[in-house]
Amino acid sequence: MSLVPYLYLLPHAILFLLFVVYPVGYGLYVSFHRWDLLQETRPFVGVEYYRNLFDPSTPQSQFFWQTLKNTLFFTVVSVPLLVISSLGLAVLLHRPIFGRAFFRAVFFLPGILTVSVMGILWRWMFDNQIGLVNAVITQFFHRQPIPFLSTEWLAWIPIVVGTVWWTIGFNMTLYLAALGNISESLYEAASLDGATAWQQFRGITLPLLTPQTLFVVVTTALASLQLYGQSLVITNGGPTRTTQSVIQYITEEGFSNNQAASATAMAFVFGVIMLIFTAAQFRIMARDVQGGN
Known part of the structure; x- marks a missing residue:
């Protein structure tokens, strides 16, 4: 048996073991111990930190599930908006309109900004007193400023709207590439048969874009579940943790509260939830793709 193929795989295997398998294994080890960076002894506690997450009387359980609920809310709201708006x-912009290249660039450019720049921009726009949105409300509609950033659930507006503005260009580019691969002869045949523009879109465009939609939905949902920078910069998780994401709380638990083992246990539980959510979503969407074929 030749070892040459395995030698080609060896560099990837080494990197995979070093940067994936080892960190995961070490993280599991940490989660089973009372891990204090300032102490030399780190006693084994078993599944204590995992049990705390399912004990409603512990603050870790209360805050973890609350922030997880916040993250799921953001995902449920932002994913449909991102998919539908980017497809639209x-x-x-697939049509031969004047300035098409310019508008494509305009919608794609926000994606090159860092999350901190994007967050500062939308925090300023929705500032309770001096924000652009409140300036328009007071000047043109003669209303009192709306305290977006300090009102529960209203604080989600700049986060969701800012995220859609920030990331819509990437999904739009994916759809544009897919639309370019659809033969114009299909639309010509449908037009000769008397199909309207909406009927062509529903009967030709949507079914042929199903594989791309599967990819866009899954990747967008994964990115939304990893919400961190937007809520940190725009609202800092407030007010009263209503916009704090689960990753933001895990970071707080590990670095601010110096509870590395507890934070690691939360990260593993959240990782399992993400895997289950993504697998279910992928299974449903893949079934639709196969059905469409």
Whole structure:
């Protein structure tokens, strides 16, 4: 048996063991001990930190599930908006309109900004007193400023709107590439048969874009579940943790509260939840793709 193929795989295997398997294994080890960086002894506590997450009387359980609920809310709201708006923009900008290249660039450019720049921009726009949105409300509608950043659930508006503005260009580009691969002869045949523009979109465009939609939905959902920077910069998780993401709380538990083992246990539980959510979503979407074929 030749060892040459395995030698080609060896560099990847080494990197995989070093940067994936070892950190995961070490993280599991940490989660089973009372891990204090300032102490030399780190006693074994078993599944204590995992049990705390399912004990409603512990603050770790209360805050973890609350922030997880916040993250799921953001995902449920932002993913449909990102998929539908990016598809709509792609359909509009796929047509031979004046300035098409310019508008494509305009919608794609926000994606090159860092999350800190994007967060500062949208925090300023929705500032309770001097924000651009409140300036428009007071000047043109003669209303009192709306305290977006200090009102529960209203604080989600700049986070969701800012995220859609920030990331819509990437999904739009994916859809534009997919639309370019659809043969124009299909639309010509449908037009000769008397199909309207909406019927062509529903009967030709949507079914042929199903694989791309599967990819966009899964990747967008994964990115939304990893919400961190937007809520940190725009609202800092407030007010009263209503916009704090689960990753933000895990970071707080590990670094601010110096509870590395507890934070690691939360990270593993959240990772399992993400895997289950993604697998279920992928299974449902893949079944639709196969059904469409």
